[in-house]
Amino acid sequence: MAAMESAWKRAKRALGMSFCAQPPRRSTLDDVGDSFSDVRLSDASLSAASSDSGYRALIPTTPTPTSSGLRVSKCKARSSKRTCTICLGPMKPGRGQALFTAECSHEFHFQCISSNVKHGNYICPICRSNWKEIPFHNTIPSLHFNQPKATPRGPRSGDLMTIVRRVDSLNVRHCPNPSTEPGLFNDDDAIEQHIPTTNKEHQFSSEQKSVEIKTYTEFTALPQSASREDFSILVHVRAPRARSSPRAPVDLVTVLDISGSMAGTKLALLKRAMGFVIQNLGPLDRLSVIAFSSSARRLFHLRRMSDSGRQLALAAVNSLTAGGGTNIAEGLKKGVKVIEDRGYKNPVSSIILLSDGQDTYNVSQNTKAVRIDYKSLLPGRYLPVHAFGFGGDHDSAALHCIAEVSGGTFSFIEDEGAIQDAFAQCIGGLLSVVVQRMRVSLECVQPCVSLSSVKSGNYASMLSGDGRSGSIEAGDLYADEERDFLISVKVPRTSHEETVLVQVGVSYKDPVSKDTFTLQHNMVSIQRPRNAVLETVSIEVDRERNRVRAAEAMALARAAAEKCNLTEAVATLEEERQRLAKSVSGQIGDRLCLNLDAELKEMQERMATRRRYEVSGRAYVLSGLSSHSWQRATARGDFTHGDSLVQSYQTPSMVDMLHRSQTMTLGPMHPPVRPARSAGKRSQHK
16 A cells, blocks of 8 residues: 555656545546546647747646646546536536537536547547537637537637537548548658768768777687687677767657546646657657557647647647557557558657557457467568556556567556656657667688677577678667677687687668668687686676676566466576676676666565566566667666666667656656666776
């Protein structure tokens, strides 16, 4: 109970408000018609966005306990005849507000319901019946229509006339119902083609704009009489720094869960997080939003985030209401369709997928409990889906699977108030892509030297049949992002004083200029003295070996936990912790080893009982595996806490966007982020 109250307090602080009620219970499908836990944002906040370019005018307005907005009530018997179920304000004739009575006999403030239907919601918030006639504002008072079946009551405001029109007569392109969506989503906004001014843009210096390559051998020397089957070489690559101008524009699709369990605080936090994303996209970036519950719909087409585009996007997000089941597959299919059908293409494309529940339409309704093949829903080409599990009841296995097969990451948002920070970290990377389609090539130089293995995590690697060559597909890199790959080679005996092992090369595409660059690194060699020499293993190689082995231990522990053998899972993690402490880098207090030990310890604690593993352990472990497999930052646990030792792989662009998120919110949320990994492992490569 204490943990629940603590989480509730964090959510309240994140919204910058205090409540007078108890935390809301989790909604069920029976609660769809209960709109008292829903969040409504006033038209005043939307109109302010058109007159004020500041951030507070563009993000969703946070309601207060005394204004029309978020309220939590345990009483469901409050009559909708006396209270507007959208704003929760009183409905009494003669108070200067027009009232609207719908075909289903339910009544609302006219301004509230007209704003609701303006963004494509043609379903009664109370009884969920479909309306054939809906209200809207018209500034031409001379228009006449046939007498409607449902009419508004009350005064008019100025020249603004209240009118009821047929649903099929409206232009709802920006927020259609599923039945009115086009067959092809090729209605995306046109993009501006970037034309480099001079060729000098692409003749970069190695210090500022090229990919950096470094190699480290396990030992610098090996006796002539000795041979090794698994001599280790670390290949380290680092992307260039962030561009000042121009950067690669992004096509981003957000697929958002608005099922019944998202009602109340969760939906308010999601709207605010989306407001932050919209505010931080540039005018050349394009955004489309998919909302899903029992079915999925596209709120608006792939739209450029100009000033007007931001306002329309924000208005559409603000119109969201929660209700229904959770159909992740349907939402994912529609999000992929937006990318696949688009008529224009920005250099960077990605999908953000957020859900807080189980995929009830594709797993629980299957009598054999066979999980859907999410890979079949994704395109054959590279399209990373960054999945976010929201709260303790989400389908972490499904979301992790989607992220893994697409090349994206899986994040676990345990603290619901941290959703904006989690989104901020993600877009901080997406908006700083400087390298695409990186390939690391490996070529053995001298005879009898061959490659035996490549440790590359989730990145595809290939070795030739004779082991003389190999390659790693390292994907896209954010600015200042780093990748480490552990190579093992067979080293024979020799009579020479030096053995050249491999030559490392890197090729990649610049997302802005579209040019392809190829870099060749110096030969990797070791000395071969006649007599044995006493030498300590390279710290860089030992550190990477520890990271790889720790990730493997996490995978083994997870497999044991899924078989209900938590004792074996905890023992596996404990054995790896002891091995870490005895390693060379562990004995000198290396920061990465401290990070790994803290992470393994946290996993042990979350595997203490079956209940805790189901609630948070599985999601925490999967998020950690995703982070280490892709060597990319994910959100897990209280990842924004300044004392956290599991902030791995964060780039400066991610940290900068996190700082924006934490300083531009309504009131303090979390202490500043301290990127632990960049201060540990990465800095020591320099």
